Structure formats: structure tokens, C-alpha cells
Amino acid sequence: MIAVALAQIRIHWARFLAIGLGIALAAGFVATTLIINSSLQDSLEHAVGRSFEKADLAVIPHRDVFVGGDEASPLLGPLADVDGVSTASLSARTVTTGRGASFSESSFALSPVPADERHDTFDMVSGQRPDARTDLVLDTRTAADLAIGIGDEIRFTVDAVPVGSGDDDMPVYRGPSQSSVTFSVVGIAELRQDPARPGASRALTTAAGYQEYFAQQGDVIAIQIALEDGADPETVRSQLQRAIDESELDGSLEALTVDDAVSAKTDRLSGGNVVVTGFLLVFAGISVIVAILVVSNTFSVIVAGRRREFALLRCLGATRVQMYASVVAEGLFVGVLGSIFGVLAGILVSRGLMAAAVRYWPAEFPYDTLTIPVSALISGIVVGALLTIVATIRPARSAIAVTPLEALQPFDVSISPRTRARPRHLVGFGLIGLGTLLVIVSVYAVSTSERWILGGALGGGLVVTGLVVSSAKIIPPVVAWAGEVLFSPWGVPGQLATLNTLRNPQRTAATATALIIGVTLVATILVGGMSTKATLSHGLDQRYPVDVSVPLSGLVDDDELDEVREIPGVSTAVIAHRAEAVEDFEGSRPEIFVLDPDSADTVLGDAAADIVSGRVTVPEDYSSATVRVRGLTEMSVPVHRDGLSSLAFFTTPEVGNDLGISATTTAVLVRLDEDVDVDEIARIRQSVAEALDVSSEEVGGSAVARGTYSELIDVMLAGAVALLFVSVVIALIGVSNTVSLSVIERRRENALMRALGLSIAQLRTLLALEAVLISSVAALLGLVLGGALGIVGTRLVTHGYSTDLIVDVSVVSFLGILGVAVIAGILSALAPARRASRLSPVEGLKLDF
Structure with a gap:
């Protein structure tokens, strides 16, 4: 019967060609997904490994533990004093905003250079290594993208100045929300890609400069340890861990070999790869389900057209098992052949995607290695083969469902009765009814528990399944x-x-x-x-009925405000003052803006409630009759319940005067044109930040x-x-x-x-x-x-x-x-x-x- 199956495929190859194409697409999808996942994982591991290539041991934070650069710096001395340690260098990162003459604003990932030049993992292209506190070395790509050269200056946003809480009888001092410092570019270097932030602009400064200006904002990647000649790595590692355990960072850091550190870092950074792979596999699974339906339907038609042939084979002595095996063998052969072609196509597609990613998005994808694991190839072929076997079960059963005598009679298969279809249809309609009921219940019950979202998803799945069945x-x-x-x-x-x-x-x-x-x-x-x-x-x-809001710590002159109003897409802009809510509402601390009603009518959105003199406008579901507000003094203010603005409360200047709001605690509120496209919001945000000389991170609002x-x-x-x-x-x-x-x-x-x-x-x-x-x-x-x-x-x-x-x-x-x-x-x-x-x-x- 195997010979009969192969003869059928050879004679009627055109009938099986489209089946094989569908199987190839599904199997290729699975193989491509697994190849991409393996390539991303290996590329990530290589990138992490390159960052540790000059170290002998590494001290890294425990999983899900944040260690600031200012916390780790005091530990460098004790670690360097351990017997057998040559140097201990801090590897850290801070993401901050910088501005220069050739560019308006960019986000930078700043790191300190190693204490010992021999442990540098970058190659200087021009200029010199940073020496002074405000020296800066840029990555070649960053320098090219931002048109920066040696001698240019970049102004960075640095640590926020703390705000004193004050006593009940003392005024609250409000310092500037951001400070800035100017760095000079002294060199251009080829930096290794940062796998955690592949798209960020890269820069290096001295350890002293990093510690002074950026350590509070940044997090520790590792402390890289260089050993003296002849030192035993395991002995030194134990002593390093002992020094850590005796410090204030006990339980936060662990000393590891370089291989173990690379594995741990790769594992922690690969969560995004797992999500992407899972996302792709879901859609690959959908394509497999669709392919099963297509293959099953096509095989059913092929089998139906060969009923007389099957009957003749039965008359010649073929058993039902042989007939069943013949149909499954046909499907398995086509499935394996189609899967092989699909897997080969998946390799080509993966190579093409890698080439496109490296060429068009070199900064965003650490995708420099194409890895083709044997498991991905086998998985693609196995999926295609199993897909076909599952799809041919029903056609194979129909091939042996009649006797030889019945099959030899003139018989139109297309109008053959389906006596066993009624239970299947009842099940299908039952699933549709159950799914619909579950969806309706979930829509009304979701307000009581987030778990009903899963109930709604299950209900939708039951409806689709019921539709397929019936x-x-x-x-x-x-x-x-x-x-x-x-x-x-x-x-x-x-x-x-x-x-x-x-x-x-x-x-x-x-x-x-x-x-x-x-x-x-x-x-x-x-x-x-x-x-x-x-x-x-x-x-x-x-x-939050404010399109764009910019909290400031100083006065805003008319020229700056006019510049904001002239930005394309801006309808109007006004100045408001800010007070401070003492208590949280719905899990967050709402902003309180002091604004006169006329300005509020022009700048607030249509969903905003009216502002009532002498009261604080709060949402309808606010439970208390007063809200505790702090300015230079603190007091309880009666509320006006209206609207749904829970992230921003509004009050009038009379209340502000009673609170003693400082003249420098201002905010610029901006309303955008009604027809502003979403794609334009980023440009408007950038323009507002430039006009008010703040970081774009400080520009918020509902539109942002x-x-x-x-x-x-x-x-x-x-x-x-x-x-x-x-x-x-x-x-x-x-x-x-x-x-x-x-x-x-x-x-x-x-x-x-x-x-x-x-x-x-x-x-x-x-x-x-x-x-x-x-x-x-x-x-x-x-x-x-x-x-x-x-x-x-x-x-x-x-x-x-x-x-x-x-x-x-x-x-x-x-x-x-x-x-x-x-x-x-x-x-x-x-x-x-x-x-x-x-x-x-x-x-x-x-x-x-």
C-alpha cells in the first residue's frame, strides 16, 4: 500500500502541491520563530560576554535587586584590598538627558570608565580617554548621529535637588526640580553595544565625574575584578563574598566567576526574548490550526474523488487497516516533504530578517549572529508531520467507512448523508451559547475582579471553537x-x-x-x-484634562510663553501655580493646580469640571468633604465634587493665597489643537521642552x-x-x-x-x-x-x-x-x-x- 500511496502522489502531484505549500508555511513559521529566538539569545550572550572580557571575576547584583552607584562606591576599596585582587572597577549606567549646540535633546546612557586602562572594553578612535570630572567620550555612532565632535559641549540633566518636608510651623522650601552640568567631549571611541539599552546614545566619563553627578540616578551593572598573577580565582571569590557580606550591601551583591556572571546577566536580560518568542509562537500555533483545517478539507475532497479506486483495492484484498495506512502515508509523505521545504525557507527568511535588522536598525537589535539549532529544524519538520497526520485522520476514516459493494455503486459523495453530524452540531451550538454567556457575565463582572478579563478571553475562544465545530x-x-x-x-x-x-x-x-x-x-x-x-x-x-503640563521652579516670562503658543499644533498656553496634595487618591498623589476660571476655560479639556472659588475641584467619587493641601502652609480646603479628574485637582487663586503658594512654584499648561495627529505629539513635546529650557521628561500631560x-x-x-x-x-x-x-x-x-x-x-x-x-x-x-x-x-x-x-x-x-x-x-x-x-x-x- 505504500507503493500505491507514492504512485498516487506521483500521478496526482498537482493535487498535493497546494497542500504541501500550506504545510510549508506553517512549519516554516515555527522554524523561523525558534531560529530567531536562538539567534537573539546567542547574540545577547555574546554582547554580555564582551562586556566582561577583561575581568577575571565579577560582582553583580542579585536578581531584581537595584544597587545604586553611590551605594556600591564605598565597597570598591574593601574589594580592592582583598588578597589577590589587582583592581576593582565599577561598571554602572545612568540614563539621562543631554543637549548640545548641534542637537536639541537626546537620551544618553552614561557609564564610568574602568579605573585601570588595561581593562577598557572600548577602542579609542580619536581624542583621549576622559581625565577631568567633566570630560566625556562618545560612541562613534552617537557622535555621527548627533553631529558632535571633539571640543563640543553637552549639557546634562543631573540629580534632582531634594525638597525639604518642613515642620508644621515652618515653610516648605522648594528647590529646583532638575540641575544641569556641562561636559566637554574629549574623545570618540568604538563602544561595545549595551545589550540592556541597544538604542540609546552611549557616552563615558570618569569614575569621579560619574560618582559626583550621576551615581544617584544610575544602577550598578557589575564590579569587575582583575586578579594578580598567580591568584586562585575560587579563593579570591570566596574572600570577595565575605567582604560583601560584612558590608551594608549584604544580600544585594554576589561574587561570581565570569562565566557564571555572563550566564546570570544573559538570563536576566533575555526576558524580552522570551516574550517575543512566545508572541511569535502564538501566531505560529494559529497558522498550524488553520493549516490543519485546510489540509483536512483538501484531503477529504481527494479521498472522496477516489472512492471507486478504494473500492477496487478492497475487492482485490486490501484491508481497512491497509487503506487507512495508505491515506495517512500519503499525508505523512507530503507533510514531511513540505516541512523540509518550509524549514529551508525559514532559514532563508531568518537570514533575511537578520540582514535587514543589522542594516536598518543596527542600534536596536543586538542581532549579529545567526544561530540555526538542530532542535529548531527538527521541531519544524515534526510540527509539519504531526499537522498532516492529525489532518488526515478524518479523511482516512471516510476512506474505509463504506463496503466495497457500496463504493462500486453510482454514488454522489457530495450529497451523501451525514448521520453522525447532529451531536457535533449540538456541541458546537452549546459552545457558542456557553461562550456568549461567559462573555456577557465577564463584561458586567470585570469591575469586581480583573480575573474576569481571562473569563472574557475564554468566552471568546469558546465562541470561535463552537463556530468551527458547527x-x-x-x-x-x-x-x-x-x-x-x-x-x-x-x-x-x-x-x-x-x-x-x-x-x-x-x-x-x-x-x-x-x-x-x-x-x-x-x-x-x-x-x-x-x-x-x-x-x-x-x-x-x-x-487628567490637561493636554500638556510642565512643572517649573521659577518664573516664566512672556517671551517664553509666547514661544510655546507659537508652536504648530498648540492652541493656547497659560501659567498656573502648584500646590501639593498631602494624601494619595486612588493609589497616586494628584497634582493640584491653582488657576483662575477664565484661564481654565481656555486651557482645560472639554471633560474638565468647573472651578469654584474657594474650593478644590475633585472627582465625583471623592469621599471626604475636604482635601488636605500644602503650600508654604498646610490647610484643609472644602471640595467641589464634579467630573472625573482624579490625577489633577484644580482650585482658584483665593485658595492659593491662603496657602501661601510660592511665586516660583509655577507650571505651564498647554492645550493642543483639536486636529493634532498623534504622530505630532512627540514633536510638540520636544518643542515645548526647548522653549521652556527643561528636559522633555518633565513635559507630561494626557496628550503626551x-x-x-x-x-x-x-x-x-x-x-x-x-x-x-x-x-x-x-x-x-x-x-x-x-x-x-x-x-x-x-x-x-x-x-x-x-x-x-x-x-x-x-x-x-x-x-x-x-x-x-x-x-x-x-x-x-x-x-x-x-x-x-x-x-x-x-x-x-x-x-x-x-x-x-x-x-x-x-x-x-x-x-x-x-x-x-x-x-x-x-x-x-x-x-x-x-x-x-x-x-x-x-x-x-x-x-x-
Whole structure:
């Protein structure tokens, strides 16, 4: 029977080609994901290892322990005094903001140079190593990107000046929120990539300069230990650990060998890789599920077309087991062959992605090594093989379900009864009902517990599963209705196309289901993502009705304020004063702005409540009748409950005068134009920071937060839709398979219609309409179901951030998806239509199938 299976594949290779392509896509997706994960992991380990290449031992913080540079510096002396230690160098990092003459603002990752030049892990390109406290060495890429040369100056934001708490009878001193210091560039060096912050601008300064200006802000990466000649590493390591245990950092640091330190650091930094790999594997799993549906449906059609052949083999002595094994062997051969091609394609795709990442995003991806583990190759092949075996179980069972005598009789498989389908349909409808009920309960109960978000996700999964299980009862009626309404105007081809898709409801349902899954997920992500952005934006406007706010510690002159108002996209800007809330509200300390009502009307958003003289405007659910506020004095102020602004409270100048608000505790509040695009917010934030001479990190507000999470959601949407595209392609391959095999089954029928007067153009139109009907109905059902799930998901995720649900449905995107489905349906019918049109009526009527 193995010989029979191989002969079938050789003779009817065209029927199995599309099956192999679908398997190759799914297996290649899995292999590519594992190759990328392994390459990222190895690249990360190499990058970490290079940072320790000059050390003999390393002292690193324990997992999830933050150790500041100012805390670790006193320990350097005791560690250097340990017998056998030559030097102990602090490796630390501080992320701060810098400004220069050639650039407005940039984020820098600053580190101290090692105490001993012999332990440098960078190569000087020009200039000299830093010597003075305010000397700076820049990375070559940073210098090129920011157009900085030796002798240029950069002004950095450094440690904040503490604010004294004061006694009840003493005024509170408010120092400047930020200080700055100017550094001079004395050298350009080739720095090794920082795996923790691959995209940041890199710079080095002296250990003394780092300790004085940046240590409080930064964290310790490691203390690198160089040993004297002949020192025993294990003995020194034990003594180092003893010195640590006797210090104030006992329990915070551990002394390790370099290999152990590299492994520990790599493990801690690889969390992002694990997330990315998990994210990719989820979509790979979706593509595998879609491929199973496509392969199973295609094999079912192939097996149905060979019923007489199977019957003849049974008459010649073949057992049911042999017949079953023959079908599974065919699938396994095609699956393994397709998986091998898919894995090879996955290697090429991984290499292409690595080359693109290194070329276009060299700073963001520590992706310098392509690693192809054998486990990834084997996993891809095994997934493809198992996928095919699972998909061929049902077709193999149908091949042995009839006796030889029944199979030799004239029998139209397409209208064969499905006596065992009723329990399956009942289960499917039960899952849909249970899932719908769980979704409804989750939407109403999510306010009591965050766990109901998982309940809603489970409910949505049950609905989709129920649709898949009972698709033969749900999809054919929808196809019949769509064909009657939309395709009747096409005349005879349109009517025949509708009837042909309904001749085998199981096949049509399985073909459409594969595409429904892909489109449903795309629609869920699109609607959920866009609606989440809109709902979060609305919730932010309610909770913090200030587009842009800049807290200052000094007076603002009219020229600076006018410069802010002239920024494109800014509607207005006003000056407010700041007070301090003594107590938290809903887990955070709200800002209190002292603002006159006229200015408030111009600068606050539409969701802001009115400001009442002599009171502090608080949200409706504020429980107390007063709010404790601190200025130069502290007092309880009556509240005015209105609106939902929980992150910012507002009061009038009368209250400010009673509190004794300092004239220098100011803030600039900015309102943006209504039509400002989210992409413009980052530019406006930068311009406001420049106009007021502050760091952009100090520029906040609801619009800034909206711009940040909108960018993140957009990136996730683009990535998710791109990954789901593989599943959609596999599903469209299934549509093409269905039409192609339908042509093979109906050769005599098509020839007879040609003999009765059906033209070649009408025959091609007939087949194209069949494919379009299946793909368009699947796309419509997927869009409806996905849109509903996206809305539900938005409500579940954003229930705590906004009282209202804002549904944002992109009609253009939906029409685009539907248009792609229609075009793909037409394209999938081209090859079958060409094959059908080449067959003359006389030749077609001679065939005996």
C-alpha cells in the first residue's frame, strides 16, 4: 500500500502541491520563530560576554535587586584590598538627558570608565580617554548621529535637588526640580553595544565625574575584578563574598566567576526574548490550526474523488487497516516533504530578517549572529508531520467507512448523508451559547475582579471553537443567502456558483472556517487596538484634562510663553501655580493646580469640571468633604465634587493665597489643537521642552501619555496583522484547493454544460464566483465576529480607565480586508478556471470518474 500511496502522489502531484505549500508555511513559521529566538539569545550572550572580557571575576547584583552607584562606591576599596585582587572597577549606567549646540535633546546612557586602562572594553578612535570630572567620550555612532565632535559641549540633566518636608510651623522650601552640568567631549571611541539599552546614545566619563553627578540616578551593572598573577580565582571569590557580606550591601551583591556572571546577566536580560518568542509562537500555533483545517478539507475532497479506486483495492484484498495506512502515508509523505521545504525557507527568511535588522536598525537589535539549532529544524519538520497526520485522520476514516459493494455503486459523495453530524452540531451550538454567556457575565463582572478579563478571553475562544465545530450548519445558510442576494444578478453563472458551493456543505464550511479564523483574529486586533486607543484617550481626558503640563521652579516670562503658543499644533498656553496634595487618591498623589476660571476655560479639556472659588475641584467619587493641601502652609480646603479628574485637582487663586503658594512654584499648561495627529505629539513635546529650557521628561500631560501608548499599540497592531497574514495566506490556499478539486470532480458536468451552450467566459466566471462567494462570506463573518470580540476585549481591558466605551471601527480597513478576500478569491480561481477551459466538451464527456 505504500507503493500505491507514492504512485498516487506521483500521478496526482498537482493535487498535493497546494497542500504541501500550506504545510510549508506553517512549519516554516515555527522554524523561523525558534531560529530567531536562538539567534537573539546567542547574540545577547555574546554582547554580555564582551562586556566582561577583561575581568577575571565579577560582582553583580542579585536578581531584581537595584544597587545604586553611590551605594556600591564605598565597597570598591574593601574589594580592592582583598588578597589577590589587582583592581576593582565599577561598571554602572545612568540614563539621562543631554543637549548640545548641534542637537536639541537626546537620551544618553552614561557609564564610568574602568579605573585601570588595561581593562577598557572600548577602542579609542580619536581624542583621549576622559581625565577631568567633566570630560566625556562618545560612541562613534552617537557622535555621527548627533553631529558632535571633539571640543563640543553637552549639557546634562543631573540629580534632582531634594525638597525639604518642613515642620508644621515652618515653610516648605522648594528647590529646583532638575540641575544641569556641562561636559566637554574629549574623545570618540568604538563602544561595545549595551545589550540592556541597544538604542540609546552611549557616552563615558570618569569614575569621579560619574560618582559626583550621576551615581544617584544610575544602577550598578557589575564590579569587575582583575586578579594578580598567580591568584586562585575560587579563593579570591570566596574572600570577595565575605567582604560583601560584612558590608551594608549584604544580600544585594554576589561574587561570581565570569562565566557564571555572563550566564546570570544573559538570563536576566533575555526576558524580552522570551516574550517575543512566545508572541511569535502564538501566531505560529494559529497558522498550524488553520493549516490543519485546510489540509483536512483538501484531503477529504481527494479521498472522496477516489472512492471507486478504494473500492477496487478492497475487492482485490486490501484491508481497512491497509487503506487507512495508505491515506495517512500519503499525508505523512507530503507533510514531511513540505516541512523540509518550509524549514529551508525559514532559514532563508531568518537570514533575511537578520540582514535587514543589522542594516536598518543596527542600534536596536543586538542581532549579529545567526544561530540555526538542530532542535529548531527538527521541531519544524515534526510540527509539519504531526499537522498532516492529525489532518488526515478524518479523511482516512471516510476512506474505509463504506463496503466495497457500496463504493462500486453510482454514488454522489457530495450529497451523501451525514448521520453522525447532529451531536457535533449540538456541541458546537452549546459552545457558542456557553461562550456568549461567559462573555456577557465577564463584561458586567470585570469591575469586581480583573480575573474576569481571562473569563472574557475564554468566552471568546469558546465562541470561535463552537463556530468551527458547527460550521456546517452555520456557514452554508449564510452562503446561500449571500449567493441569492449578491450573485443572482450575474445570471446563470451566479446561480450555478451558489448551487455548487452548497452541493457539499461540509467542504464549503471547512474551507470558509479556515479563512474565518484568520480574518476574525485580524478584525479583533484592529477593532480592539483602535477602540482601546480611543477609549484610553477619552479616559485620560477625564482623569487628567490637561493636554500638556510642565512643572517649573521659577518664573516664566512672556517671551517664553509666547514661544510655546507659537508652536504648530498648540492652541493656547497659560501659567498656573502648584500646590501639593498631602494624601494619595486612588493609589497616586494628584497634582493640584491653582488657576483662575477664565484661564481654565481656555486651557482645560472639554471633560474638565468647573472651578469654584474657594474650593478644590475633585472627582465625583471623592469621599471626604475636604482635601488636605500644602503650600508654604498646610490647610484643609472644602471640595467641589464634579467630573472625573482624579490625577489633577484644580482650585482658584483665593485658595492659593491662603496657602501661601510660592511665586516660583509655577507650571505651564498647554492645550493642543483639536486636529493634532498623534504622530505630532512627540514633536510638540520636544518643542515645548526647548522653549521652556527643561528636559522633555518633565513635559507630561494626557496628550503626551496618549502619544506614548498610541505608538506602542500601533507597533503591536502592525506586527500582529503582519504575522496573521501567514494564516490568511494558508486559508486562501485552501480556497484555491477547494475550487481546483471541485473542477477535477466536475469535469463531466462542466463538459456537459459546455455542450449545452455555456461559454468559456461563463465557465470561468462560474468558478471565480464560487471562490469569491466562499472567501467573501468568510471575510464578512470574520469581520463581524472579530469586530464584536474586539469591542468586548476593549471593554474588559479599559473598564478601569474610562467610564465610557469608545468604539473606533475603521471602515476603510474593513473594506480593505473584504476587498483582499474578493481579489484573493478571484486569483485562487485563475488556475482552476484555466484548467477547466482547456478541456473540450467531447474530451470531458469521455472521462469516466
